[in-house]
Amino acid sequence: MATLSASPSPSILSSSTANPKTPYLKTPLLFFPKPLTTALTTALATTTLLLTSPPSSIASDAYNVYYGTAASAANYGGYGGNSDKKASAEYVYDVPDGWKERLVSKVEKGTNGTDSEFYNPKKRQEKEYLTFLAGFRQLAPKDVILNNLALSDVELQDLIAGADSLVSEEKKDENGQLYYVYEIDGIGKHSLIAVTCAKNKLYAHFVNAPAPEWKRDEDTLRHIHESFKTVGSS
DSSP: OOOOOSSOOTTTEEEOOOOOOOOOOOOOOOOOOSOHHHHHHHHOOOOEEEOSSOSOOOOOTTEEEEEEOOOOGGGTTOOSSOOOTTTTOSEEEEEETTOEEOOOOHHHHHHHOEEEEEEETTEEEEEEEEEEEESOSSOOOHHHHHHHHHHTOHHHHHHHHTOSEEEEEEEEOTTOOEEEEEEEEETTEEEEEEEEEETTEEEEEEEEEEHHHHHHHHHHHHHHHHHOEEOSOO
16 A cells, blocks of 8 residues: 655655546435435435546645555555556545545454545544445445445444435546445534445545534545546556
8 A cells, every 4th residue: 555754755646737626516415314224215316427537636736646556455565576556556536735644454454445544633533535345346326335335434324324414426437437426414524425446346435524624624625535536447
């Protein structure tokens, strides 16, 4: 897995180039009562968007690109060879300047598939992270995917169960790759999730923030959410 340091290597981390944001057509925020199963069934609306370009990095000098390799737990932390992380990356996303990397343990990687995570050192609950699962050739229905992600993520379970609103949408990049996008407004917390399949893996990118940080940093948080994409051959 690629790592960041105070002086990041160009092969692992590089500045993003500025591109205009592609507007997303969102379904209206949906409000629903509990329980969770009913909420997910009724709240997940289907809207298909065709993007003129893939979910792209739109960062300025305030962001850096992280290159993730999604290596298996068995190959995690390998020290042999001189692998070019950028060349072997399976996904990328933007990281705001000043955010810190949390090193993921081999056990955690093997149990819930967490591959990388970064957080705001001024508020550790403001963070982005990526999980992946092997053996997925295509995406299941949106409600099934979100339920499966919640099985290994207690925080996500609690967020969904207490959500005031949950919105979902579909989008495709110029190559026809499908992405599911979820936005959850919970009790004191906001979450943006992007999910896609490539290379027989399911990738899920999360951006989470407490309510005060969400109100303050919404533009930044939406930016890093939209910067996630898979790279390389499918």
